[in-house]
Amino acid sequence: MDISLLLTLMVEFFKTGLFALGGGLATIPFLFEMSSKYHWFTTEMLMNMIAVSESTPGPMGVNMATYVGIHTTDSVIGGIITTLSLVAPSIIVCVIVAQFLKKFKESEMVQNAFYGLRPAVCAMIASAGLGIFVTTLFGEEITMNINWVNVILLILLYFFAKKFNKLHPIVLVCICAVLGIIFQL
Amino acid sequence: MSEYIELFLVFARIGAFTFGGGYAMLPMLQKEVVEKKKWATDEEILDYYAVGQCTPGVIFVNTATFIGYSRKGILGGIIATLGVVFPSIVIISLIATLISNFSEIEMVQHALHGIRLAVCVLIFNATFKLFKTGVKDLFGILLFIFSLLATYLSLLPTIVIVVVSAALGIAFQLYNTRKEV
Numbered sequence: 633m634d635i636s637l638l639l640t641l642m643v644e645f646f647k648t649g650l651f652a653l654g655g656g657l658a659t660i661p662f663l664f665e666m667s668s669k670y671h672w673f674t675t676e677m678l679m680n681m682i683a684v685s686e687s688t689p690g691p692m693g694v695n696m697a698t699y700v701g702i703h704t705t706d707s708v709i710g711g712i713i714t715t716l717s718l719v720a721p722s723i724i725v726c727v728i729v730a731q732f733l734k735k736f737k738e739s740e741m742v743q744n745a746f747y748g749l750r751p752a753v754c755a756m757i758a759s760a761g762l763g764i765f766v767t768t769l770f771g772e773e774i775t776m777n778i779n780w781v782n783v784i785l786l787i788l789l790y791f792f793a794k795k796f797n798k799l800h801p802i803v804l805v806c807i808c809a810v811l812g813i814i815f816q817l
Numbered sequence: 818m819s820e821y822i823e824l825f826l827v828f829a830r831i832g833a834f835t836f837g838g839g840y841a842m843l844p845m846l847q848k849e850v851v852e853k854k855k856w857a858t859d860e861e862i863l864d865y866y867a868v869g870q871c872t873p874g875v876i877f878v879n880t881a882t883f884i885g886y887s888r889k890g891i892l893g894g895i896i897a898t899l900g901v902v903f904p905s906i907v908i909i910s911l912i913a914t915l916i917s918n919f920s921e922i923e924m925v926q927h928a929l930h931g932i933r934l935a936v937c938v939l940i941f942n943a944t945f946k947l948f949k950t951g952v953k954d955l956f957g958i959l960l961f962i963f964s965l966l967a968t969y970l971s972l973l974p975t976i977v978i979v980v981v982s983a984a985l986g987i988a989f990q991l992y993n994t995r996k997e998v
Contacts, residue, residue, distance in 0.1 A: 749979065
């Protein structure tokens with residue numbers, strides 16, 4: 633295997649992990665940059681990798697790193713190396729931050745900061761939920777045509793989840809995947 | 818069972834069934850980490866999420882590192898993260914080497930549409946639960962509405978909202994203590 637290619641991949645994905653703030657979508661511009669700098673893959677291939685990463689489980693950024701690694705080196709080892717390079721900065725930074733937080737957890741300043749952060753984070757989660765909700769109701773391109781089938785299914789699903797609230801989220805995901813295939817949603 | 822193995826397995830399980838980005842992992846985290854293992858409280862999950870937003874990289878990975886670290890130190894953080902990425906590596910390896918047009922397969926599309934309904938309901942319930950933990954007074958409600966508008970309409974970058982809300986929290990509590998004195 634080409635060692636210098638592996639090293640370049642390591643550096644590029646470490647950089648991506650370090651500078652991509654805000655999750656999977658933030659890694660996409662870095663991948664476009666790689667494609668124009670090294671010609672590892674065409675834009676079309678990249679679009680395909682993004683589509684696959686979105687339709688498979690797991691964090692999108694991690695999925696894309698694995699895919700790019702395998703694609704450029706033609707081996708699974710490349711995928712493992714790019715993925716580990718992507719998450720290495722996260723681990724290092726988070727461990728440092730966690731140590732800092734442990735030390736100052738009781739401090740009033742940190743407590744007060746979290747007092748403000750919690751409602752904001754709730755809102756960010758709600759916003760993500762709202763985004764998925766709107767896509768489910770109106771489709772990918774926002775049109776005024778409400779997808780009534782989805783509305784009814786959502787209401788049914790909501791009460792189903794409420795009634796069986798001990799149900800594991802994984803089970804609900806699996807049931808819905810099967811229903812999607814059966815009813816050709 | 819050693820807690821390291823448990824950390825790995827729990828996060829691998831969550832990683833294998835999380836569709837649609839970091840937020841979709843929340844319902845699983847609540848079920849596995851808060852309810853079943855009692856490794857963290859709802860409140861702590863919110864705090865990890867908040868910090869995970871301002872630290873670089875994938876939010877899911879950051880949250881896993883925090884929880885792993887809180888249980889078993891640095892090695893715990895590393896192992897939890899390896900758990901998160903393990904299913905991705907396996908699944909993407911299989912798809913990349915075997916099926917080149919995976920996302921275009923009709924059955925996959927139908928399954929994903931079904932899953933999106935599940936994720937919708939799951940995130941709604943998760944948000945509702947976290948809202949009760951995180952939003953406790955009028956200050957919280959106002960900050961929630963402000964952040965929801967700012968995020969949903971993409972008025973401000975996430976990092977700005979995080980910094981502003983932390984600063985507002987500090988300022989508001991400071992104002993409260995001053996008033997009492």
